[in-house]
Amino acid sequence: MAWSLPAHSADVDVAVVFAVDFSSSIDPDIARLQREGHAAALTSPEIIAAITRNYLGCIGIAYFEWSSAGRSRIVLPWTRICSLKDAEAAASVIDDKGDTGSSRGGRGRTSVSSAIDMGSLLLDQFPGQAVRKVIDISSNGENNDGLPVQSSRLRAVAKGYTINAIAIPTKGETPDLASYFADAVIGGPQAFVVALKDSGDYAAALRRKLVTEISMAIDPTASAGAP
Secondary structure (H helix, E strand, O other): OOOOOOHHHHOEEEEEEEEEEOOOOOOHHHHHHHHHHHHHHHOOHHHHHHHHOOOOOOEEEEEEEEOOOOOEEEEEEEEEEOOHHHHHHHHHHHHHHOOOOOOOOOOOOOOHHHHHHHHHHHHHOOOOOEEEEEEEEEEOOOOOOOOOHHHHHHHHHHOOOEEEEEEOOOOOOOOOHHHHHHHHHOEOOOOOEEEOOOHHHHHHHHHHHHHHHHHOOOOOOOOOOOO
16 A cells, blocks of 8 residues: 655655545446546546646545445555646546445445444555645445444544545435435544435536645644734
């Protein structure tokens, strides 16, 4: 999971872990939205502009998929994005190796708590310095497996990490997933939830979400005591 770069070369404005649901409730259509949505967002002009106008002009990303407690798969280990070329290379890995939603049987339940714990572990292992560290949860369900999600949230927030979420609508059901994420999942500085009216809005919503997260990074040389 570690880069070959020396630590000082790995410093970024923000380090983001994409924690993407691939439990049995994720069908091929939703899997494609998540996979292609992340790939498209990373290479969009808005994201590249947000990255390059920041203090260091680079972000770090990792992408993993999760389902039941203890079940996860790293698709993209920590990767530094400083240019469109970097973003295209990372997007290609996500698009090629990300979940397709096929063979859904036996994938397990939905452990959002384990997703937070795994995201937190990856942020612990980030090979450099980051002004902000963010776990991005993408899911269409509530925590129904593993530890209580609130405990995992508290541990991550105590480390200074931010947990954001994007709530994917579920066919045939209308649970207020965004409210659940707001109450039980997100946490840390400037945490927020993106609620989708329709799953087709995923790519655009994810792009706006990532622009916001990148733009929240600040100049680390700025005075912390300034009004």
